[in-house]
Amino acid sequence: MFTGASQFAFIGVIGAGGNPWAGAATAALLGSRNALYGLRLSSLLGVRGPRRLVASQLVLDETTAMAIARDKPELSRFAFLATGVALFCLWNLGTLIGALATQALPDPKALGLDAAPPAAFLALLAPRLRAREPLAVALAAALIALVALPFVPSGVPLLIVAAAVVLYGIRPR
């Protein structure tokens, strides 16, 4: 799994005592936007065969943003590859350092590490809120999740929220 929001979400659900399968479902649902990115990138990148198998893993928020901001296909390809390879190396190196370092930490709560994930999710969310509809959807989703939380197993509020988005999206207008 190489897609930050999904990785954070998977860990977040498990860390809150949720069912790992609920975490897996949330991670996959969060990753669904990468399919739309891939769709936009496929004509720009023009990758085929085995190279497509490698390029797929680099389809992310950041690589898509860098690739579609160029006005020539060769610059797009270079931006996609450079961003993707740099991110892949540094992200996974950072993950490894974090995994090793936390084993040496005495009390994660004293360092406020339980407040870090919500801050991270907020930072990931903020750039997506620049219009009225996503802002309303975000507020409604937060409310639905908190109302559902005491009544269902951990992790399930996220799935309820996802179902609500689908219902909202398919309604006739």
Add this chain to the structure above:
Amino acid sequence: MIWGPLLVASAACYMIKLAGLSLPQRFLEGPRVQRIIPLLPVALLAALVATQTFATGRHLVLDVRAAALAIAAVAVLLRAPFLVVVVAGAATAALLRLVL
């Protein structure tokens, strides 16, 4: 067991990316799909912010994490980089726990 769900989720996340690069454009071009997919991360991230801030397990709670989220929100509004936002949130919670 965590490894089963982790491997399934990893495979799913990879296949979603591969599908985006491989499927004919019309598969994802429906207006409903185009509306739902961008809203999914918005809703799920908002729900994650809420549940990770205002709950412990299945209990709603109000503690230093709420203040930490407020400071993180200020950092976001000031257009601070990702890492600064995260550190601001964690540092706020750590400081408040030290003081209170």
